[in-house]
Amino acid sequence: MQNWINAFSWLNVRFLFMGLWVTIYISVISVILSFILGSILGIIRYSKIKFVSEIVGFIIDIIRNVPLLLIIFFTYFGLPNFGLRPETIPAAIIAMTVFESAMIAEIVRSGIKSVDPGQMEGARSTGMSFVQALWHVVLPQAYKNMIPTIISQFVSLIKDTSLATIIVVPELMQHAQVIYGQNANYILPMFAALAVLYFIVCFTLSVIGNQIGKRLS
Amino acid sequence: MINIFSHFSNQLLVGLGWTVLSSVIALFFSLIIGTIFAIMEIAPNKTLQVVGRAYVEIFRNIPLLVITMFFYLVIPMYVVKINGFTAGTIGLTLYTSAFIAETVRSGIQSVAGGQMEGARSTGMTYWQAMRYIILPQAFKIVIPPLGNQFVNLVKNSSVLAFVAGFDLMYQANSIASTTFDTINSYLVVGVLYLIITLPLSYYMQHLEKKLA
Amino acid sequence: MKKKFWLFSLLASLLLLTGCGRSLSDQSVLDNVKRTNTISWGVKGDVKLFGLIDVKDGQQKGFDVDMAKAITRHILGPTGKAEFTTTTSQSRVPLLKNGNVDAVIATMSITPERKKVISFSKSYFDAGQSLLVPKNSPIHSVKDLNGKTVIGVVGANSVANVKKVAPKARVIELQDYAQAMNALKSHQGDALTTDNGILFGLAVQNPGFQVRGGTFTVEPYGVAVNKGQTGFTEAVDKAVLEMQHDGEYNRLIKKWFGDVPGFKYKELYRK
Numbered sequence: 001m002q003n004w005i006n007a008f009s010w011l012n013v014r015f016l017f018m019g020l021w022v023t024i025y026i027s028v029i030s031v032i033l034s035f036i037l038g039s040i041l042g043i044i045r046y047s048k049i050k051f052v053s054e055i056v057g058f059i060i061d062i063i064r065n066v067p068l069l070l071i072i073f074f075t076y077f078g079l080p081n082f083g084l085r086p087e088t089i090p091a092a093i094i095a096m097t098v099f100e101s102a103m104i105a106e107i108v109r110s111g112i113k114s115v116d117p118g119q120m121e122g123a124r125s126t127g128m129s130f131v132q133a134l135w136h137v138v139l140p141q142a143y144k145n146m147i148p149t150i151i152s153q154f155v156s157l158i159k160d161t162s163l164a165t166i167i168v169v170p171e172l173m174q175h176a177q178v179i180y181g182q183n184a185n186y187i188l189p190m191f192a193a194l195a196v197l198y199f200i201v202c203f204t205l206s207v208i209g210n211q212i213g214k215r216l217s
Numbered sequence: 218m219i220n221i222f223s224h225f226s227n228q229l230l231v232g233l234g235w236t237v238l239s240s241v242i243a244l245f246f247s248l249i250i251g252t253i254f255a256i257m258e259i260a261p262n263k264t265l266q267v268v269g270r271a272y273v274e275i276f277r278n279i280p281l282l283v284i285t286m287f288f289y290l291v292i293p294m295y296v297v298k299i300n301g302f303t304a305g306t307i308g309l310t311l312y313t314s315a316f317i318a319e320t321v322r323s324g325i326q327s328v329a330g331g332q333m334e335g336a337r338s339t340g341m342t343y344w345q346a347m348r349y350i351i352l353p354q355a356f357k358i359v360i361p362p363l364g365n366q367f368v369n370l371v372k373n374s375s376v377l378a379f380v381a382g383f384d385l386m387y388q389a390n391s392i393a394s395t396t397f398d399t400i401n402s403y404l405v406v407g408v409l410y411l412i413i414t415l416p417l418s419y420y421m422q423h424l425e426k427k428l429a
Numbered sequence: 430m431k432k433k434f435w436l437f438s439l440l441a442s443l444l445l446l447t448g449c450g451r452s453l454s455d456q457s458v459l460d461n462v463k464r465t466n467t468i469s470w471g472v473k474g475d476v477k478l479f480g481l482i483d484v485k486d487g488q489q490k491g492f493d494v495d496m497a498k499a500i501t502r503h504i505l506g507p508t509g510k511a512e513f514t515t516t517t518s519q520s521r522v523p524l525l526k527n528g529n530v531d532a533v534i535a536t537m538s539i540t541p542e543r544k545k546v547i548s549f550s551k552s553y554f555d556a557g558q559s560l561l562v563p564k565n566s567p568i569h570s571v572k573d574l575n576g577k578t579v580i581g582v583v584g585a586n587s588v589a590n591v592k593k594v595a596p597k598a599r600v601i602e603l604q605d606y607a608q609a610m611n612a613l614k615s616h617q618g619d620a621l622t623t624d625n626g627i628l629f630g631l632a633v634q635n636p637g638f639q640v641r642g643g644t645f646t647v648e649p650y651g652v653a654v655n656k657g658q659t660g661f662t663e664a665v666d667k668a669v670l671e672m673q674h675d676g677e678y679n680r681l682i683k684k685w686f687g688d689v690p691g692f693k694y695k696e697l698y699r700k
Contacts, residue, residue: 014483065368065414067375069386076520077399080527087514087529098305115246159280166379166604168474168515169312170487173282178482181475181607182634184614191291202278221644252534290608300617301601379608380599390519391602394584397546399523 007189012179019175020197023053026089026171027158030096034157038095038104043134056105063102068160070078071095076167092164092171104114104150111146114136144216151209155202162198172197218401225392232388233301233409239377239384240370243309247370248363250310251317252352258322259329261343269318276315282376284308289380298362305377313370320362323356361428364421368414377414387407455642458531459504459660462533466512470497471524471533474515475605477630478685489513492626492685493534496553499677500534500652503668515606522547525653532661538629539650540586548658549651550665557644558587558623559629561613563664568620570642574598580618581607587623590646607644610635616663624648629692640691673699 063071075095079086086094115138123133148157163174176194180187222229257269285308289301297309320428328351336346378386385406393402462468472489473480473519479491501511514530521533523549528685538556539549567579575597581588583602591598601618603609610631611620620629629639652665672678679698686694 009637011484015256015487040591045481061418064411065372065418067372067386069375069404070380070389073403074398075521077403077527080529081400084531085527098281106321136684144266146252155278159278162280164377165282168517173280175484177605178613179484180486183479183480184611184635185613187294188291191283191287195287197281198280198283199275199572200279203274206274206278286608289617290611290674293617294611298616379604381603384564390583393540394519394522395589397522397526397543423491 004189006105006183007179007186010191012041012141012186015175015179016172016197019045019170019172020201022169023161023171023173024159026164027154027162027167029093030100030157031154033093033097034100034104034148037101037106040202041105042108042112043139045105046112047130047134052054060102060105064100064106068099069163069166070093070165071099072164082126088164088167088169091167092161092169093129095164096157096161100153100158103153105158106148107153108142108151111142111149115142147216148209148213151212153207155205155209158202158205159198218404221396221398221401221405223398225388227406228388228392230385232385232406233407233413236374236410236414238366238387239302239306239374239382240311243306243313243370243374244367246310246395247314247366250312250314252321253320254314255321255325256347258318259325268284273315276311277319281308281312281373283378284312285380290307295299296397297330298406299381302377302383302384303380305380306372306397309370309403311375312373313366316369317366318362320366321355322361326357326371327358328354358428360420361425364424367423368417369412371410371417385426431498439451457476457660458654458658458665462531463505466505466508468497468501468505469511469512469514469529469531469560470494470501471516471521471530471535472497473517475517475537475607475635476627477534477634478626478689479630480515489515492554492681493536495681495684497532497534499672499681500665500668504664518582519604521584521653525655526664528655531654532665533653535661537650537653538623538624539651540587542586543653544660547653547656548662549653550662551669552651553665553669554626555627555651556561556648556650557638558590558622558648559625559628559644560642561623561628561638562619563613564637564639566641568641571595571645574620577619578617580612580621582606582609582623583618585623586648587646590681591622594645606631613638620698624650625692629686629689633689 001092010115012137040062041056045053047053072092072095075086075098076088076091119137119141120133122128123137128136149195164171165174168174176190180190254272257265258273260266260269268320285305288299288304288307293299322342333346333356334349334352337343341349374384375386377384378390381387389402395397396402456611472494473491474482474489476491479493480489481491482488484488494668496512498511503511514524516524516533516535521535521537522529523541525533539552560568568574574591574595578599578601579591581600581602583604588600588602591600603612606627610612610620612618614635621631624645625640632638632640652662654661660675669678682694682697685696686692
């Protein structure tokens, strides 16, 4: 019992919440960026632009099929070869954005495809251009269906930020490790805290996602 | 890249072996566990539903890394010693089973309804109908998403690197820090991961199209 | 399907052609740090006594960190700024080669293998590899490790050293010293091996464990910089020498190692 009281001293709790803040910060920025980038890539992939769509599709497939850890390493250790030297938090944001954009792109592409193809033709026959039909008719419906899937993808994103501890990003997992690194008696309390904090954040988002999904359908 | 592959081919193949082994074991057990919890979630019994739902929500909302490290560092301190490979595979199994439960549940729900009533009217019990009528059809529907879960498993098995599970990523870290050729070491394992995951993904896309 | 195969082969061969390493430009690190009046250091965040993150303010604290601050002051003058990035044993070389940090002072032994890719200052601290075991352990020296499981850290040279001295030992490598220490506590291995200074730090935090068997290697710690940056290493050597003369070096040794039980810190004093 004493271990639990010591483990959750004011300093340690504050340190944990500093980590949680970084986790949320990285997640929110990556969610926004990957939603935008993923949508653009998904639409490009759907649009069947010669060569471009195929190359984009292929790159997306590559990213979707390697472990996120590798993408984190490439961002942190590889980007400097191209003149960019991100610090740990930006590196984590870039890695998350790249990985999640590929995931979102695939969701968007199949979301658009699942909207009845007749919709596109119908809209085109009223004189709309492809882009107009996409923007005014197809996309609104597609996104309505996709929102639950996209939100559960973002829940994965939050969980995945824990992997960034490998490059010493000061996020929740890393800060818990620092605390139980000082005193091994804190290890059980820290894992309990990790489970609870991640659960609260992710579950809240899941519930919101379900609610939105229900309201839309 | 070629240099690294030829110098460390043994180590890399060992890593590949552990990665595949861990993924296959985890797939096997998470299919069983996932199916059990999927059935619980839609069972006609309220308690079973709550237990099933709770299991799925817990393991879907906690990072795999936290679950895995818990089994590697905490369980041996208080309960029983388990090595890195086992801890990693247990973590993967629990984590994946929650996702498989969701997949199987939606598969069952898309078949159930009329099918269940039909089967019951021939005198089958609820569980018989589930076992012989509903589940076989549900599994057919969920094969592509399950295939995608396997791809995720192979990728996620890289958490074994955190617990000295001897998998591909662990070997990559070790090679990168002996050769100091970081990028090429990770490129090599990246290609090795793709050799497993990419054909599988494409095959699943192909299946999905065929079933649709 | 076929098209995808060709795309994949194309990409793979492109990688084979371009994937060869490139080293950073030949700019002088010494000139750069003087222009910006800042030295960016890579230090440890998981090693008590050398570089450990403090939960009070999230800053790294330890002998290495204080040395870095002192060296910065000697090279740049009193207005010079020292910035710190937490590195692990695994990330310190790539970060240095890529130029994320100007120099690394992170319990890093000067070894011939490392000297092929980076440059070192003269030794600023003389460590030696040793073993940390539970107090009731049957392991008394490195010879006893044969057939046992030894825990090390990815990127540390201690793992390779054990393989030389006790070829039959099984070795597992973890991400950092916090994980390694907890793995030892969880009986994932029979001993933890690395340099004595680090082990004494762990023993302070974990009663019930002790450093055993003396040192079986010599591990001179150096300040690491990118390959060929001799201007910077010379400046570091000069700074360390000045610190030894004015007694600052010994003050830092006493500050960090003076209270460590069983550690003969006075042997580390330099004049």
